[in-house]
Amino acid sequence: MSIPTDGPTTPRREPGPGAATTERTHQDVPRPQDHDPAARPGAAALVVRALTKVYGHAERPAADHVDLTVPRGSFYGLVGRNGAGKTTTLSMATGLLRPSSGTVLVGGGSRDELVDVWGDSVRAKQRMGVLPDGAHLFDRLTGRQLVAYSGLLRGMDREVVKQRTEDLVKAMDLQDAAGRQVQDYSAGMTKKIALAAAMIHAPSLLVLDEPFESVDPVSAANIRSLLYQYTEAGGTVVVSSHVMDLVQRMCDHVAVMDQGRVLAQGTTAQVCDGLSLEDRFVSLVGGRTDAGEELQWLRPE
């Protein structure tokens, strides 16, 4: 991600890690500013086709023929209840979990062709930055080391890595903590440093699983504005969440999942259809139980 108008001498408020440096090691790492999303209205950043996962001997698939099309430059929200299959779908889409069947294609790159995540995984993975939900980090490293490690693992140049690490640490407002080991971080700080590690290679697609869980409101707002800038520069963001408010405020596209299926997808306005996302979600998913009635005993004595 980078902000094209920024020169190296311009003081940056939201530093883009790629702004002041040139990409030397990976020709294939896309520079989103090369592609104006408006110029290619049909271009997709992520295409998921008939993606299915059956865990072990489970009778019901955790993801059931999931079809998603994420347009380039969009801020895409994947909403669903706990256990709807969001993490499963995103894990398969990012190469962390082998699908039982189906395909995942990632767009981007200089020639803008779609790449199969489970076929040409090396190229697909260069285009993606991923924040997995609930994964451990290498938390005996310091924050800076973790971010740099993520870059070095991708074969990036050392000076680029150092520069971007500093930029990202600043953007995440972690300057004070970046020299301490990640195991001493709070949950929100851990999310932020993991997000930084996911962005260091300037991916054209960010897939973030529950990125705002346990992040404080100020940091969440900072991260949101950072992600906005990123989409404005041509990057694409996919977030999963079960917080409807947030998704509605943040995302221009949404998909609603339940029980492993996609119930609705499209622009936020299309999916909401005049209701708030929350109401629309409940009417799509149904299954509200009158829990207050069953839990009559739940009260302080």
Next chain:
Amino acid sequence: MASSRVNPDQYPLDPSRTTSGRAQPRDGTTSCAEPGAAPWDGTGSPTAHGTDARDAATTVPAEADAAVPRSVHPAGGGAAATVRHLGVLEEARRLASLKWRVLRNTLSRSTWVLVGTILGGLYALGVLAMLMISLYFLGAEELRWVVTASVLLGTALLLGWWILPVATSKADATLDPARLGLFPLSTSGLLVGQVLGALIGIPGALTLVAGLGWAVAWRSSLPAVLVSIPCALLGLLLAFVGSRCVSAVSLRLAGGRRTTETVSIVALALAVLTGPIITALGAGLERVWGLLPTWAAVLAWTPLGAVWAVPGDVALGHWGAALARLLITAVSIVALTVLARVALRRALGDAAAGAARGSTKAMEGIGLFGRVPATPTWAVAVRCLLYWMRDPRYSASLVMVPAMCAVAWFLTSQSGFVVWLLPAGIALLMAFAISADISYDNSAFSLHVLAGVPGLADRLGRVMALFVVSVPLVAVALVVWLVRAGDWGAVPAMLGLCATLLLGGAGVVSVVSARYTYPTPPPGSTPMKSAQGFTLLNLVMQFVLMGVIVLLGLPALALLVVYLISGDHTWSWLALAVGLVEGLALLWIGARAGGRWLDARAPELLQEVSAYR
């Protein structure tokens, strides 16, 4: 009315929330654009949260009583006491049945775990049968020998129960106080539950049967047989309580940052103490045989051996001695119980707070990462090296090294043989140490998968970090060996042997660990904690793996032996050459094959290791 219909039960669990009867304007765009303007924040008159709140919210008029939703009315006194304190025994029973349930679920989770447990069970049955037969024949011996054997075996049994779980980090984690901290459990209930729970599982059941079968050995005297059964039960109690006590105390100790140092010092002290003991052993089996009754007689007055000698006293009519020994046993059980209770109470209290964390020293820059070539291989190597230094799970495996050196040093005063094994043994153990590398990473390994790290880079990086740590250690071991053995001519051969074991072993482990992982404690937990789902099959696999590495060391070993017999230095140099070439070749093949396997199976591996808790 979608918005006002849904929102009344937005917070069904929150008795302070009341529903708003005010209808929201049905304006699609504003409703969609202002999701934050929650209608239930409205100040409209509250209505009842009735039997069907969605409809009632709009139909039930606001009565005088309606401010308090019906579900919050206190029920009659009878139903109120749903949470009561369980008795100690009831708590214990529930904990034991929890253990039973966990055991069953672990078994049904995967076929391999089941197979491993069945194999383990068969092995255990075999051991039990042998033991029973031995006990039967023991019964035909003189009473003196029955007492001696009982005391020695019993002492070994107790020591096994007390020390093995902690020493091998395989303590039973099911009823770990850290997991139970949030339940209103009494310490006694937990302790009794843990002790009962110890019976559930192969080792506990085996010990119980063996303890009861011990009566056979006393068949020459009926009173002794009768007394042996309660004594066996007391002994079992001692074993289980002691085991829980040791693990509770060691978990407490292991919580701190300085654990590894402490543990290594204690291990060193123990090792130094065992030196003279084993030296005495080495003094000749005959003399030891003669000494056994004396040792048994001494042990029979210690907490470890007292209970096992009681039936002998009864058979001989030494009632005073029997009583005294029972007293010793009872006092030890009480003392262990008190100690375990204190440790458990602390552990329960700390559970919510998590392990104590001293804040680490802040560091500028990216440290070592900035000083190596910027390639994935080097990045992995530096990361692993930092983990070797910072993660107690890694450093715990380094504790063995000084202990082994000390043992070898002392044993050599008796016979010069053991010190020859020292460098090779350390090389073997260190090479084996990275077999758990990906399991240790746990789900953090996802970063490697996401970054698309080439399998070869992953394998080589881990091996490089291993070499940085282990080459100096093997060098120290070689120096110890050289000082003790003083055979300069054998230096090349020893180098060759160590090279095969370290390089070749790393190669073998690189392949195997890309395919086969075993449960390890997750990141952030103490090395003393054991992972769930570790079965005997895992242990067998580890031994097989070590056996394979030893086999690969045979060529260099054979040449070393030829040199020692012939005294011709050519053989020694030949051993060096063979060892180096073989080791490097194995490493190269292993890293390649393992890398290819990793490339093909990284997602599956990630799922597997992410499940280790």
